[in-house]
Amino acid sequence: MEAEYLNLLYYCYSRIEDPELFREQHHLKCLELNLKGRIIVASEGLNGTVSGLRADCEQYMKDVQSDPRFSHVEFKVESVPDHTFTKLHVRVKPEIVHASLPHIDPTKRTGAYVEPDEFRKILKEQPEDTVILDVRSNYEHEVGKFKNAITLDIENFRDFPEKVKELESLKDKKVITYCTGGIKCEKASAYLLEQGFKDVHQLHGGIIKYGIEAEGEDFEGKCYVFDNRIVKDLNKVNPKIISRCYVTGVPSDRMVNCANPHCNKHIPMSEEGARVYNGCCSEECAKNPDVRPYDGTGFYQKEMNGYNPYRGLKRQKNTSS
Known part of the structure; x- marks a missing residue:
């Protein structure tokens, strides 16, 4: 069905x-x-x-x-x-993905696509002259990434241009970038080419397309997604957990937010770890007077606050589109 x-x-x-x-x-x-x-x-x-x-x-x-x-x-x-x-x-918004690279136009120049099946072969063979580069943020690649991929210490994608300085030694290698759905790589790969990298490619459609077409093989951990699921299973061939509970250190790919709204740290936390500080990441956070009641999920939906999907529309409901 x-x-x-x-x-x-x-x-x-x-x-x-x-x-x-x-x-x-x-x-x-x-x-x-x-x-x-x-x-x-x-x-x-x-x-x-x-x-x-x-x-x-x-x-x-x-x-x-x-x-x-x-x-x-x-x-x-x-x-x-x-x-x-x-x-x-x-x-x-000014950009469809916040990259701090408004001058980059992927319709003019960007890294060549690598299709999921070809990427799977590359992951298995691991050629010495090929580098797999994760261009996502820390909280994304900490819960899941491709085997042997290089990751960057960035909190937001807009920090990517600054981190490229650390990749100078890769300029003569074949670099294949990847992200969740492909959009970040359009600009990331174009920027690498602009900065003098010789042979830049990108995983077409990102991790999600790879999961659909190549069964997610050799993707370690779970894929971080930007909806209420937070993370999703991807690898149907050789799955493994790579992240660890922030509190106890045991393997865990369960992503939560600290129950202290002033911290709100987004981290892996096992159910056992969550019980230690009632959903908080530390004893200090657990003592905060504004701490949110822990309901077992660690997901704190923002208040709807009278949410109206028509709010802000200037035209009548029957306007043609």
């Missing part, structure tokens, strides 16, 4: 002349289809993750690809038991 819901992950670098107008029209389209998720609109393109009923998601994909600007967008499609989001947000 097919799952009733789908989760869609996608991006597209393509010029949008009036991002504000497009945002409103796109927002209304998502409301008509009862979709939830996060979509970023910028003059350079579109980036989104949404969930909804299968028929609604299929219609959404058809509608997006019917626009000549996005006819080439590739959706990573996963079956899920329910919505993976509780809200819908469609926002205009």
Whole structure:
């Protein structure tokens, strides 16, 4: 039996002349289809993750690809038991992924694609002249990464350009970058080429596409995702846990936020570890008077605060899109 819901992950670098107008029209389209998720609109393109009923998601994909600007967008499609989001947000931002690289245009130059099956062979062979580079943030690669990949000590992707200085010794090697869905690598690989790296490639579609097409083989740990699931299983061939509980040190890929809202540290924590400080990462945090009640999940949904999906729309509900 097919799952009733789908989760869609996608991006597209393509010029949008009036991002504000497009945002409103796109927002209304998502409301008509009862979709939830996060979509970023910028003059350079579109980036989104949404969930909804299968028929609604299929219609959404058809509608997006019917626009000549996005006819080439590739959706990573996963079956899920329910919505993976509780809200819908469609926002205009300067970049569709915050890279602090507004001058980089992936439509003009970027790293060549490596398809999942080819990438799987590279992971198995591990050629000496090839480097696998993870361009994601610490909390992402600490819970899961590809075997023997180089990781960077960064809190946010916007820190990537500064860290490239540490990779000077790799300039003459073949570098293959990867991220969750591919969008960060479009700019990361382009920036590496700009900085003089000779042979730069990127995993096409990122970790998620690799999981769909190559069974996630040799991806160690779980894949961090930006929806209410937080992490998802990826490797169907040789899975393993690489992260450890922040409190007890035992292997654990269960991601939580510290129950102290002033800390809110995002870390792996086992159920046993969570019981030590009632969901907090330390004794000090557990003593904070504002500590949130620990409900066993370590996931603290932001208050809806009268959330209205139509708030901020300037046009009438029947505006065409």
